[in-house]
Amino acid sequence: MCGRFVISDTAPDLVALFDIDTVGEGLPEPSWNVRPTEQIPVVIESNKEGPVVRRLESARWSLVPSFSKELKLKYPTFNARSEGVATSSAFRASLQGKRALIPADGYYEWHTVGKRKTPYFIHSGEGPIAFAGLYSWWRDRTKADDDPARWVLTATIITADATGGLADIHDRIPVMLPPEFWSTWLDPETRGDQSLVDEAVAASRPMVPELRFHEVAPLGDNGPELIEPVEPSETL
Template sequence: MCGRFTLVVSMEELMLRYELDPGNSVPYHRPQYNIAPTQMVLSIIHDGKGLRLGELKWGLVPSWAKDESMGSRMINARSETLLDKPAYRLPFERKRCLIPADGFYEWQRTGSGKQPYRIKLKSSELFSMAGLYDIWVREDGSKVATCTVITTRPNALMEPIHDRMPVILRREDELRWVRRGAEDPKELQQLLIPYPAEDMEAYPVNSTVNSVRNDSSLCIEKSS
């Protein structure tokens, strides 16, 4: 699964990485060391003309949902069953997004409890997690834009830590993933595979990250 991640780069680095138009209004951003479900996360969609940066609430609420409460249970979507689940089928066909990150956390079960790990690219570069989004409308007419992170089977690096990992898209596939227009969902599903283990690294971090209240550089420091 993917239940926490990091985005510690500056807005300038983010804009440069995705070649975003600096003339468009962008949300406020500061380094985030412990991003958690139900929080607002920076996300990138294609508006029909180009890439656009905005914020989505982490935890998908389908447009047909009766209330917002189910969002907290839908932080992840399994890549293998996107076409089978009503909550994900339409977003998969029409509402795909990129969720920028530079690391994510997972907890490995040990004899004495759970050891948190931070997993990142060896290059320390930004990467894009594959996401879906949807818009839910409240009774008063206000809109709630939400998202979910797609997960897949673990690669060789992740397998000893956890049985799922977020889908990290290859850079050359990012535009195809978010671009609007006719795409065969079954062909898109072929993009949702484990990222090469040889290009990633994992290191243990201390228990600071266990609490969502903690959001400082201590969260990403390597534990002894």
């Protein structure tokens, strides 16, 4: 799974990195301790008004399907398992044409032995990465049709089985896409299905051995000190 992550890049940084055409409002500030349901930057593409436009938007991290009557669901949706995303009632509509990239410096994972959980920071060591994600626009039916706040953009991160040394920390890993696959994943004119998800997972696999990880202190409030390494308390 991926339940906490880091994004230290500012909006101008992300605009340059992802070749953004338009920037939305209310983008969140950099954070070293992003939690589910908080606002995160997402990269999406849309073509409703003509040519495809690549956008940088702010989204609530926990996807809420359009059919939901409530913004707060009874089950977690900040991650979507790659193996069943095409058949999931919560995610399959988004997979078809609402796919996203979620920028990050890296993410946190906890290695559990008995009742002890040790946090690790996992990153590329070479700059930002892009998680494969999905998004959905949820309509708040308690608000008037002319209220801009009636639409809430929500998003999730796709995960897959962990491999290599990361599997010793946790059995799941977010799907991280290489730049050459970004346009393929985002293209709103491509109808997404399980085969596209499988291609994304396959494209992410060569990146996994390059990832680095180190133990960090228990997560506090926020700030760059959270990702500083500490001496390992035990050998994995």
